[in-house]
Amino acid sequence: MSEHAPTGTAGDQDAIDDRVSAQTRELVTFASSLPAADVPERVLHESKRGLLDHLGVAVGAAQEPAARIARELAEELGGHPQAAVLGTSTRLRAPDAALVNGIAAHVFDFDDTHIPTILHATTPLYASGLALAEWRGRSGAELLAAHALGYEVGARVSVALYPEHYDTGWHMTGTTGTLAAATASGRLLRLAPGTMTHALGIAATQAAGHREQFGAMTKSFHAGHAAESGVGAALLAERGYVAAPDSWQGRRGMFAVMSTRTTVEDLVDGLGERWEIFRNGIKPYACGVVSHPPIDTVRVLAREHGVRPDDVRRIELRVHPLVAELTGKTEPRTGLEGKFSVRFACAIAMIEGTARERQFSDANVHREDVRALMSRIDVVPAPDVPHEKAVAVAELVDGRTVEVRVDAATGTPENRLSDADLSEKFHDLVDPVLGQTQASRLEDLVWAVDRAETVDDIVAAAVPAGS
């Protein structure tokens, strides 16, 4: 902090203002004060898995139009080369790197998910965290702790606001993701609790992102914007910019303005004993997590019951009404829109055996065999089916009926992706960009990140060799 001593502000920024509500105070104090060494080992292992997954999705999507447009604009605007754009030879100022890497990591809809609230916390967390860790020369251990504690803050606020905030039409990754990113950024800037409170206030009043953007390039922008805003809020607070004391719980603060109901006790209940990161899911399929249980059902139909597309007269997919709403695009025009059509996702998964990024191509949504199978899939909203489950009832042309239930989709906490599965997903995404040798080196570095003095080696391994 010495080179960025707060200036021009009233009062002591290290201590938390006495007007901050109790729950906010407790959570922010915890997130800013807990020594990295006191974060439990098994929590840090989850953060490490999150890093590998993040590098996979970000490197894999580095050349996608959304990420490329943002990157090229940042180059036109210029800035000190503080942090790398993963998977490219470009270096940008830290908030720009956070923006571009955040867009890239979300563009495939393949990043991890806090299952109870559908918050994609890791994208804003590592998009912001890696950029600041690189710029400020922080250790791997400090980066992991920043992720773990940022995840805790983002997820706990999400739980407190869910489902009302989400039902209003907010995209959690854009809104509470900003708080997650600001927390991780504040950790890496080593902000004192009072300063961290201001960072989180400046972040709260920038929280944004409407669900209308689902299916558009702008959905990924939300994730990048959350990362960028989190970095910016922490950097402003570091220099002494101050927010209203009770920016979250105040009468006109984030919670009251952006949700019709908030259960503030969720901010602190079991804090330090129960970690939200254990409710994180890592995606096997490159689309919204709510589509995963139905995709699993058709894959089970194909693999365990030998059902082929031509065998199907009709499949009734019974899903929670929210799932039907979120993935109800009936006529996807592009691969991206296909991610919001559960009928397309199930059809392609049955035909090709999985639903990774390459399955969601523009060509595939227009294929005749896909369209034909989609026309035989009915999505039935079923309030009695929780959103993490799904039922498929297949009527076959031979007269048989096969019913498949999925209670815990692949990649969820109850049906975890193993470290080996995760590695396979990583290589699927990264090998085409960096080559298998360098991808393996990058993976090895991630598994040892807790012993790295800086993140420089990881960053070097995440950009094309020779650049």
Place this chain on the structure above:
Amino acid sequence: MSEHAPTGTAGDQDAIDDRVSAQTRELVTFASSLPAADVPERVLHESKRGLLDHLGVAVGAAQEPAARIARELAEELGGHPQAAVLGTSTRLRAPDAALVNGIAAHVFDFDDTHIPTILHATTPLYASGLALAEWRGRSGAELLAAHALGYEVGARVSVALYPEHYDTGWHMTGTTGTLAAATASGRLLRLAPGTMTHALGIAATQAAGHREQFGAMTKSFHAGHAAESGVGAALLAERGYVAAPDSWQGRRGMFAVMSTRTTVEDLVDGLGERWEIFRNGIKPYACGVVSHPPIDTVRVLAREHGVRPDDVRRIELRVHPLVAELTGKTEPRTGLEGKFSVRFACAIAMIEGTARERQFSDANVHREDVRALMSRIDVVPAPDVPHEKAVAVAELVDGRTVEVRVDAATGTPENRLSDADLSEKFHDLVDPVLGQTQASRLEDLVWAVDRAETVDDIVAAAVPAGS
């Protein structure tokens, strides 16, 4: 556009997507297609007055902590020197200049106001517009038209959302101000209607800013952030970044998410015949516009009725309940907080004769004579008093009672600040920074801006000589 041809997007960006709702389509088409030469002369004169007022408040506040912190952070991050920070020798990349100038122009709470909705449109409009006009070499006439049309979009959306959006706790300048800035930015980038629609979609999903921040540094941040986001959204759209088609009126779009009611007909009613800029107010006092009618009442008491502070036993201020709520800070600790205390503002205005920036000092809020007078002022919420009016009933120590009514506060459309009054306000703010000679030169250039081929001379005159 040729150097920034859209790439990597589906479909034709010049035309507006057929899924855009009718009112949005009509307003965006108007704002992006109307030739600058077709904006009525008297509208452009208001935009010119707005430019003079903007330069005054921005230059005058260039060294305020909020603006200085943001400027120094931008310097640390670096970038191409595309646009000037008004009143300083610093040049930043265009979005950063928009951020810093937007913060500066709002930090005194002295910038102009769309009276029906309390939107401070001009700050995000010129903070974004000047930066882009300078960078891209646009003419003064093009800048004025960008302001006029951006004002129209920002104000019409505000009218459509008011008061529900505001009552929810949103700060209009942060939210609809972002749309205003994106419109002005899109005009200066000469975006076609389809591309402008995307710019306004990317802007809408970033709209942010909670009223909890009133009284904190972060309130000014909202205005700067709106400017920065507007510039960024337009630059992304220029390069082909696309938003959801119906980002405003869609089921989960900005209007539905951020307001409980929207009167969409206000977006287009009388479009091109009736201009919202004629409902703009220019502030004579350096605080929120809702405090102006009560300040006028005590100034009338003092000037027209000869009432001195010691004569007062009690003053009952009858104001709209919203005014009482917004300016109800009973124990201001700083000059900034004093702007949100109508009792302080009225006390100091009665004692010093006015309530310009220098009256809202930290020292003044602690003065004994001020505190004593404040304790004799009662604020009474009166639902029958509209927020643009106020009544003061003064009981004097000699037993007399004097009642003063203000129906149209100084600076409102019904009681306009003359061009001469505006000039006086401008010099009060700018002379201490630039010196009187240069301030006069800057003023002359503004009155002739419609004939300027670029804004370079204005920018040069708005930064300290020799820098």
